[in-house]
Amino acid sequence: MEIGSFDAADASLKFGAAAEEAALNTNVVVVGSLERLRDAKDCHKLQRVLEASPDKMQLITSVARAMSAKKDGASARELYLLPEPVETDERSGSVRRVCLIALPSACSRHNSPARPHALTSCLKGNAGPGSLTVVAMLDDPSLAFATGCAIVRAFPTWVAQSSTAAKMQSKKINVIFDAPDNEAIPEAEIAVLSWAARAIRFTARLVDVPCNILNTTEFVNQARVVHALLQSTLQARGEEANAVSLEVITGEDLAAQGFGGLYGVGKAAAHPPALAILKYYPPGTSAADQATIMVGKGIVYDTGGLSLKGKTGMPGMKKDMGGAGGLLGTFRAAVGAGVPKKPLYCLLCLAENAIGPLATRPDDVHTFYSGLTVEINNTDAEGRLVLSDGLAFAA
CATH class of the missing domain: 3.40.630.10 (Zn peptidases)
Incomplete structure (x- = not known):
């Protein structure tokens, strides 16, 4: 048994423009404050990822408006979007899973406003099977770094069971940021985040590996x-x-x-x-x-x-x-x-x-x-x- 190469795990993780190009729309997780989630119908990046009609975007918004924010932990709701019918009245494409994660309303003065502790914990249990796209609806562009780091902490890359390990390492994670007024996250910041996120997964892998391997x-x-x-x-x-x-x-x-x-x-x-x-x-x-x-x-x-x-x-x-x-x-x-x-x-x-x-x-x-x-x-x-x-x- 070995630690293995980190190359596959590094390549499976994308942020920003690279993530938008590689985005998969069959499993999409949308994270943000409840206020931002309730404006999901106006999130053009989410609409592009899902290739969703205005009616489906309104449905997502309605689900978000029915949610309530917890004080300490994040809350999640899941829905499935059927593919759009074509002229023959048949549906083409795959069913799309959408999970909404509303971050807690409270935040102590010692915590990042991005609520990374709650985001990581909730995402672990609601990421769904296989590869995914995460659309992070930020309250402010300055929260992109903390949010990105919290997201990758939910996806470890090492486990002793070989079949599970293969699935973990092949899991593609695309992280797209949506800031108010469509403000872009600078590419230089995305580059630093990419290095930091890969280092987080690298460190987590070292910590997970037992001493009979990592001596x-x-x-x-x-x-x-x-x-x-x-x-x-x-x-x-x-x-x-x-x-x-x-x-x-x-x-x-x-x-x-x-x-x-x-x-x-x-x-x-x-x-x-x-x-x-x-x-x-x-x-x-x-x-x-x-x-x-x-x-x-x-x-x-x-x-x-x-x-x-x-x-x-x-x-x-x-x-x-x-x-x-x-x-x-x-x-x-x-x-x-x-x-x-x-x-x-x-x-x-x-x-x-x-x-x-x-x-x-x-x-x-x-x-x-x-x-x-x-x-x-x-x-x-x-x-x-x-x-x-x-x-x-x-x-």
């Missing part, structure tokens, strides 16, 4: 995949390929170079701990310039070490690498979209907190990269141990 060695391989992708991207836009680089320090080399915290956490595992260092220098910058540095915790599995977790505390610990996974996705998206204006570094502190003859014991004393010696009282505090080395190296 530290495979995580480093995924960093190499990102490195190779970004090198080709830089070349395509006229930058030097070596403006992005990857360095990996692993196993005994970590101990030799003073990374006692990271090495101590991962030394008992079958796959060695590693520090993966990705660097990007935008045009006109160098290592001497002030940089942005991201440091991520990448514990591919956390048993707790000799301070062993219980049977209810250990399941799910494959997700303990989510920090490093998120930052690897962030690096991929930021560099790919050409966002950084100053050097960007991404440090991935990778280890499996396993038990065995070589495992760190409570009472052991390790020398960290900072030069400080630390007595270990709880081996289940591995996150701060690996990040301490990463932060000291970054400094």
Whole structure:
């Protein structure tokens, strides 16, 4: 069993004009505030996707007007449109499924006005079978980025069951934005969103994969995949390929170079701990310039070490690498979209907190990269141990 290639998942996702060209009209989900959904009959993009008559657009509007917005969660209604009759009184084409998702009326000051939490949750349960087109009726064009990211979170790309995995990866998702007064979303913003959305699915896939597949060695391989992708991207836009680089320090080399915290956490595992260092220098910058540095915790599995977790505390610990996974996705998206204006570094502190003859014991004393010696009282505090080395190296 493998993680597999991300190429198919990346190609299946389209936004903006590309989505409009590829739009499928047999399964259409329309998302937005209740106020916008109630104006669906005036949404020309939706009408074009559905190839719907004015009467059918009025029907969609009537269904929306019968809906009520929830305070906290999104609500959904489903309807089916029969194909238009032709001159022979027979109907040609396919039945079209339309699902309306009304976003909640309330939004705390800590939340995006796009209500991404409610959108993702409701879309997961109402996406319907197979490929789909999502028409996002925005209250404001500025909400396109948050809305697009929330939509793709509803569509993971990895599951262990092979038949389900094949369906997930072949699922085409076309996202079309409709803003008030037909205001267009700038193509530059769509390009950044495309990189961000693909990075979200990439990260989600890493988090979903168990440790017997995504061990530290495979995580480093995924960093190499990102490195190779970004090198080709830089070349395509006229930058030097070596403006992005990857360095990996692993196993005994970590101990030799003073990374006692990271090495101590991962030394008992079958796959060695590693520090993966990705660097990007935008045009006109160098290592001497002030940089942005991201440091991520990448514990591919956390048993707790000799301070062993219980049977209810250990399941799910494959997700303990989510920090490093998120930052690897962030690096991929930021560099790919050409966002950084100053050097960007991404440090991935990778280890499996396993038990065995070589495992760190409570009472052991390790020398960290900072030069400080630390007595270990709880081996289940591995996150701060690996990040301490990463932060000291970054400094």
